[in-house]
Amino acid sequence: MLVLGPVNVLNDLLLRFFSQETINFFIWPLIQIGLVVTLVALWVAYATYLERKISAFIQARLGPMRVGPWGLLQPIADGLKLLVKEDFIPENADRWIFFFAPYIAVASAFIVFSVIPFGPDWAVIADVNIGLLLVLAVSSVGVLALILAGWSSNSKYALLGGLRSSAQMVSYEVAMGLALIGALMFARTLSLSGIIIAQGSDSIWYVLYQPAGFLLFLISGIAENNRAPFDLPEAESELVAGFHTEYSGMRWSLFFMAEYAAMVVVSAVAATVYLGGWYFPFVYRLELAGHHNLYVLVSLLVFLVKVSIILYIYFWLRWTLPRFRYDQLMDIGWKWLIPSALINIALSAIAIFLVQALNGWRGMRTIETLDRGLNLTASGKVIMIVIGFAGLFITAALLSRINWRSRDFNLKTQRRNIRLVNLPKGKPAVSASEV
Amino acid sequence: MPLVKTPKATWSQKLKRFFMIDLIKGLGLTFKYNLGAITDKDAVAGKGIYTEQYPKVRPDVAPRFHGAPRLNMDPETHDTLCIACNLCALACPEDCIDVIAMDVEIIVAGKPRRKKVLDEFIFDTSRCMFCALCQEACPTACLELTQEFELATYSRAGFVWNREMLEQGRETVKYTS
Numbered sequence: 290m291l292v293l294g295p296v297n298v299l300n301d302l303l304l305r306f307f308s309q310e311t312i313n314f315f316i317w318p319l320i321q322i323g324l325v326v327t328l329v330a331l332w333v334a335y336a337t338y339l340e341r342k343i344s345a346f347i348q349a350r351l352g353p354m355r356v357g358p359w360g361l362l363q364p365i366a367d368g369l370k371l372l373v374k375e376d377f378i379p380e381n382a383d384r385w386i387f388f389f390a391p392y393i394a395v396a397s398a399f400i401v402f403s404v405i406p407f408g409p410d411w412a413v414i415a416d417v418n419i420g421l422l423l424v425l426a427v428s429s430v431g432v433l434a435l436i437l438a439g440w441s442s443n444s445k446y447a448l449l450g451g452l453r454s455s456a457q458m459v460s461y462e463v464a465m466g467l468a469l470i471g472a473l474m475f476a477r478t479l480s481l482s483g484i485i486i487a488q489g490s491d492s493i494w495y496v497l498y499q500p501a502g503f504l505l506f507l508i509s510g511i512a513e514n515n516r517a518p519f520d521l522p523e524a525e526s527e528l529v530a531g532f533h534t535e536y537s538g539m540r541w542s543l544f545f546m547a548e549y550a551a552m553v554v555v556s557a558v559a560a561t562v563y564l565g566g567w568y569f570p571f572v573y574r575l576e577l578a579g580h581h582n583l584y585v586l587v588s589l590l591v592f593l594v595k596v597s598i599i600l601y602i603y604f605w606l607r608w609t610l611p612r613f614r615y616d617q618l619m620d621i622g623w624k625w626l627i628p629s630a631l632i633n634i635a636l637s638a639i640a641i642f643l644v645q646a647l648n649g650w651r652g653m654r655t656i657e658t659l660d661r662g663l664n665l666t667a668s669g670k671v672i673m674i675v676i677g678f679a680g681l682f683i684t685a686a687l688l689s690r691i692n693w694r695s696r697d698f699n700l701k702t703q704r705r706n707i708r709l710v711n712l713p714k715g716k717p718a719v720s721a722s723e724v
Numbered sequence: 725m726p727l728v729k730t731p732k733a734t735w736s737q738k739l740k741r742f743f744m745i746d747l748i749k750g751l752g753l754t755f756k757y758n759l760g761a762i763t764d765k766d767a768v769a770g771k772g773i774y775t776e777q778y779p780k781v782r783p784d785v786a787p788r789f790h791g792a793p794r795l796n797m798d799p800e801t802h803d804t805l806c807i808a809c810n811l812c813a814l815a816c817p818e819d820c821i822d823v824i825a826m827d828v829e830i831i832v833a834g835k836p837r838r839k840k841v842l843d844e845f846i847f848d849t850s851r852c853m854f855c856a857l858c859q860e861a862c863p864t865a866c867l868e869l870t871q872e873f874e875l876a877t878y879s880r881a882g883f884v885w886n887r888e889m890l891e892q893g894r895e896t897v898k899y900t901s
Contacts, residue, residue, distance in 0.1 A: 346761035347754045351775040609754045610747075685742060 321414045325402050333549040334364035340604050347608045367542075374538035379443060382535065386441035391540045394434035394547035400427045401554045406482045408567045408589035410581070413482055420481035421473070424558055425466055428513070431551060432458040435515075435522065435532045438544070442535035450531025453615070454515055454522030460622040461512040461519075467630035468505035471637040472498070472562045475663045481558075485566030487662025489573045496563040497674050501633045501681050503563040507602070509626055510555035512618070514548060516603060518610035521618055556599035560592060564599075567592040624692050629684045636683065640676040644669050779899035785871045790854040792872035793847050795890040796865065804891065805866035808842040812858035812867050821858060822846035845890055849875055850883035 303312050338353065338360070345352030353360030378387055404420040406413040417423055432455055439451015472495045473479065476487040488495055496503045512519035515531075523531030533544045560566060567588035613621070644665065648655045655669030665673060733741070740746065764772045776783050785791070796805050808825035824844040830837055856869045874896050877883060885894070 343758065345775075346758045346773075349757055349761060349772065349774045351773050351777070354777065605751065605754060605758075609750050689742065 333546050336549045338364045343604045344608045371542040376538040379535050381443045383441035386437050390434045390438035391543035395543050397427050397431040398547045398550035405557045407592055408585045410585050412585050412589050416482045418480045421479045429462050439532040444535050446529045447532050447534045450522045450528045461509040464626035464630050465509040468502045471502040471633050474637050477662050481561050488565045489568050490661045491664045492573050494565040498677050500677050505630050514551045517607040518612050556596045559599050560595040564595050632684045636680040790856045790869035792870050794868050794870050805864045806842040808840045811861040815857045815861035818851045820848040820851040845887040847885045
């Protein structure tokens, strides 16, 4: 076993000093954590490179080309530059909060990687049975960092950016959590590995059962990460740079790292919950006897590819769409995303109820087992997928009916209406002679 | 009640909005550009990369572009072609050329004669507007505005080119990577 070799040798070596239990619960997790932190940091650095490259390609430019071949060493050069730059703290800033806010941002983004299942077996640090809850809880702590950074900078731009980001993140978090519930109804577990295994044993990606949920999760994830077109907290044209206006050097780059790490987290959760995680597309029983570690590595690669595709969608959207107005942002959050997430939950509940009711009706079989998530037969899957995609249109139609008044939100019209109210009655606004 | 009447959306407009056709169109356009940049198709058709790798790759200059001046020499004898006739200095609208000639005694057919020979040629590129009237005036095709465009220097004095610079060309750093 070529791939297995070093792992076993290392295990034997460690057995001389520690007991097997210590190795399993202490040494291996430490190695995993070290690997994940370094690799994710590197990945985040190269995400900035990819973003620059992709934005350049979309705009028919070349992007970074001078540092290394094809500018491949650019992130390292940038990192070095930021490390040696002056770490400036404004005179009237709240020093300690200003000092610690970036750490909160980075920590809340990186802690989440402890439960992300990069692959089966040893490729996940901790398979917690409340994994998804932990992801949502910890990543929402990131808002705190932005608020603290905005407040402690003692600058109007930073404060406004912090206010905006807190309002935005709080309102989109609701939609994000609600969007995931639909998928959880099928998986019947909060453990991220459990969700993947449930998809594997059902031989399907939940994006087919939950297309609306997937879209909602992606949109609210983009908004949650303050990415364009929802990058109101750092709108350059209005707020200079938003909450990190006053930051410089390494502290600024920590915010940058946190943003990209949070993007990777949201993409990873989307890939886990909706795109079948580390399962190879269409092949769910890939494992060969005796090649376990190779299987884990292949699964790891599949997972990374899926995450990269979602990251590409992030970049793609950023360089296609202009920024939303603030009221549009809140409109989308409260009037569209949250109600549609609720409708999605109701629809999936009805769908599951329907499938369960149809099971055994006139000899029809729709459910295989309920042991590892909801496992459906072919006919059950067809029903579920049809309801899922019909749900997209049902939701959109219902909401456009409900929101028909607020769809054409026109500030100019509103102002005119307000001006009309104050007009003295009985007199025309413009006298006839003037016309 | 709105004062400005907005036209009522037609059925096709509503459908377009419902299926977010415009969003998909926009995404398609950016994706097309991205694909074109990766495969690097024809740059003129808007599907490739426009960026010029300037210090590495020399840009194509327009054929009628006038750049750095040059005094041409006889390719065999390496003597200057300039006859110090001062026509270029007279033609120059900016008055930025100084032709300094000296008298030399030469023997022509056994008789001593005096002849004007070029001693120094001052060309102030900071005042030059690259109209190439001097080039037109030159009877021996000696003074010529080349297509070199890297004229930046560290001081004002550097803009004033003397005869040696005009004949040999100025040294610039050539970037290869």
